[in-house]
Amino acid sequence: MSERARAPAGTMRAMVLDAGGRRLRSMRVPVPQPGPDEVLIRVRACGVCRTDLHIVDGELTNPKLPLIPGHEIVGTVAGFGARAGGFSEGDRVGVPWLGFSCGSCRYCVAGQENLCEHAEFTGYTRDGGYAEYTVADRRYCFRVTGYPSDEEAAPLLCAGLIGYRAYRMTGEGAESLGIYGFGAAAHIIAQVARHQGKRIFAFTSPGDAEAQQFARRLGAVWAGDSTQLPPEELDAAIIFAPVGSLLPAALKATRRGGSVVCGGIHMSDIPTFPYSLLWGERVVRSVANLTRRDGEELLAIAPAVPVRTKVQVFALEEANEALGRLRSGRIQGAAVLVNRSETGRAGKTHETSG
Numbered sequence: 425m426s427e428r429a430r431a432p433a434g435t436m437r438a439m440v441l442d443a444g445g446r447r448l449r450s451m452r453v454p455v456p457q458p459g460p461d462e463v464l465i466r467v468r469a470c471g472v473c474r475t476d477l478h479i480v481d482g483e484l485t486n487p488k489l490p491l492i493p494g495h496e497i498v499g500t501v502a503g504f505g506a507r508a509g510g511f512s513e514g515d516r517v518g519v520p521w522l523g524f525s526c527g528s529c530r531y532c533v534a535g536q537e538n539l540c541e542h543a544e545f546t547g548y549t550r551d552g553g554y555a556e557y558t559v560a561d562r563r564y565c566f567r568v569t570g571y572p573s574d575e576e577a578a579p580l581l582c583a584g585l586i587g588y589r590a591y592r593m594t595g596e597g598a599e600s601l602g603i604y605g606f607g608a609a610a611h612i613i614a615q616v617a618r619h620q621g622k623r624i625f626a627f628t629s630p631g632d633a634e635a636q637q638f639a640r641r642l643g644a645v646w647a648g649d650s651t652q653l654p655p656e657e658l659d660a661a662i663i664f665a666p667v668g669s670l671l672p673a674a675l676k677a678t679r680r681g682g683s684v685v686c687g688g689i690h691m692s693d694i695p696t697f698p699y700s701l702l703w704g705e706r707v708v709r710s711v712a713n714l715t716r717r718d719g720e721e722l723l724a725i726a727p728a729v730p731v732r733t734k735v736q737v738f739a740l741e742e743a744n745e746a747l748g749r750l751r752s753g754r755i756q757g758a759a760v761l762v763n764r765s766e767t768g769r770a771g772k773t774h775e776t777s778g
């Protein structure tokens with residue numbers, strides 16, 4: 425590429441975390457300048473992930489500070505560093521949680537870049553997408569195609585990708601699949617799983633009839649309280665809710681030889697449970713981060729399903745409101761921040777097709 429788009433000078437609006445446990449501050453900061461391997465991205469939409477909540481609430485304790493959170497970014501390329509070929513100005517890209525991996529540690533060499541010892545994470549150890557612009561290493565950006573709107577695509581970048589990795593870990597043979605916690609990740613993965621012929625059993629907080637109905641609408645064959653046992657044994661289960669007591673509950677619901685996969689980055693302590701729940705070659709594992717392969721696979725599958733995302737749209741400046749609603753369980757589907765002046769009222773919901 426002979427001509428490099430020039431990054432806009434000046435300042436931008438950003439939502440900034442000064443320290444864990446504090447509200448984000450709406451402020452003007454300098455527009456970041458892309459490093460040699462980076463692209464500058466005009467952020468169009470940024471999903472609000474539960475991990476953001478764990479960071480803002482101080483449960484994940486090593487963020488860069490001050491920090492611009494947000495790692496479900498969809499935007500357009502607005503500038504380049506000297507070595508950042510491969511994209512053109514205006515290209516629509518997505519930026520996920522994995523912002524960088526070293527390529528040379530034992531994990532990277534083994535194809536496990538999600539476990540890289542020197543990994544950097546968008547919206548945690550690097551500034552993220554709760555802003556008008558962000559910079560990202562071009563090698564960790566995905567092309568986003570097949571989705572008509574930016575806000576529908578944004579939840580795919582983490583809820584979708586890490587959900588997909590968790591789903592993959594349940595194995596191809598798992599036909600009956602339990603999902604504990606029916607939020608952003610579950611509502612995406614349920615559609616992929618159903619498309620692939622799986623039967624979904626959805627578990628929600630006790631008495632959350634609305635979430636159970638939502639799960640049934642998305643094709644769950646059964647939906648009930650997380651304290652209940654499903655009508656049949658599960659081949660595998662994924663736990664998306666950050667609640668440790670769900671682990672023994674999920675083991676109890678899963679057949680011999682089945683897997684229980686924990687999809688969250690943070691979970692409350694797991695209570696002790698009898699060995700008999702694990703006996704019978706049941707497997708418990710966590711899923712950490714994502715690889716670029718996970719991203720490429722899901723972003724190819726999602727428009728083909730097609731995955732419909734249900735999003736609640738907030739203006740960038742309403743990030744605290746969006747986080748508050750996520751914290752208190754008042755988001756159905758996924759919350760997304762958008763950068764445009766014509767945004768309607770906070771929490772406007774719409775359901776769209778991919």
Ligand SMILES: [Zn+2]
Nearest residue numbers: 526529532540
């Ligand atoms: Zn590495």
Ligand SMILES: [Zn+2]
Nearest residue numbers: 473475582583
């Ligand atoms: Zn996330």
